[in-house]
Amino acid sequence: MASVLILVAAGAAVAALLALRLWVVLHSRVLGPRQSCSLLVVAGSGGHTTEILRLLENLSNAYSPRHYIIADTDEMSAHKIHSFEQNRADTTTMLSEYYIHRIPRSREVQQSWLSTVLTTLYSMWLSFPLTHKVKPDLVLCNGPGTCVPICISALLLGILGIKKVIIVYVESICRVEHLSLSGKILFHLSDYFIVQWPALKEKYPKSVYLGRIV
């Protein structure tokens, strides 16, 4: 009886500690100038990849190395990324350092919600070791289901005191009046949440609105 109570108390203490750590991580800002920034980019299927590559086009070479994460069934994105990086290498004098990593998809288009919970948990299991290995300075994503386990893994790195990772979420231009499911989840967990239409800025005043950026 007593041991059960102790276990419950210990569980509650751990939960409280984690919640506190989460709060601290979400409210801390990285200080100080830097020369380079390693980047973890989550590329989803089709348009998500196209949009995120457009965002990367204008970034300076200081954002290096670039780690791309794609779903293991997504060959189209791998191809687009290689083309993008090849183009970049052709137009700059610096060597491109980039890597493509594959993880299982969190959910397929039109997949049922229940099985989505299971596949997302499985993705988490694989995302954390990958995120931990890369330890990026910055995670950049724009909404595919794949990004939720990655962002949670990045947060975990902060919670466990391993590294504070800046999480920047850019909601897709497709989202004019309502956030995507990933957006609704990550709105509370990202450091900067960027929207591209004024209606969303009005609904979510804490978001960042820079106009249309793709």
Next chain:
Amino acid sequence: MKCVFVTVGTTSFDDLIARVSAHDTLQIFKSLGYNRLVLQIGRGKLVPEPFSTESFALDVYRYKDSLKEDLQKADLVISHAGAGSCLETLEKRKPLVVVVNEKLMNNHQLELAKQLHKDGHLFYCTCSTLPGLLQSMDLSTLKCFPPGQPEKFSAFLDKVVGLQ
């Protein structure tokens, strides 16, 4: 040679492909002065049979590395509501009709089509209302689409990561 280009991006949109290659729709295209129809069918299961007659030609393919060339040659683009397809087409200043896929969950693509239509940049419809729209629309009323500004994003990011 007036050309219609139909694109579904990386998705599967059999309803659209069926609608545009149906006999009555082909008649509408002909009556509007088009003599070529190119279908980019992506992951779709429906593969219409290509043909070429004196007055009309139909081409079909799944993917290309870049749709730039087909967009460039098109006089009218009919597209699914994917952001990539829409933006690429609008940036090339081509008249665009977006067909919304009613079978997608939450149909988030509809929001973008509606907004761009509200701003006067494209027409939108569903598969069933496409023939009606083709016959009634006035392409000259479409407005030019200004480019996005990714440099604002890079300036913002440089600031927040401390790269300045």
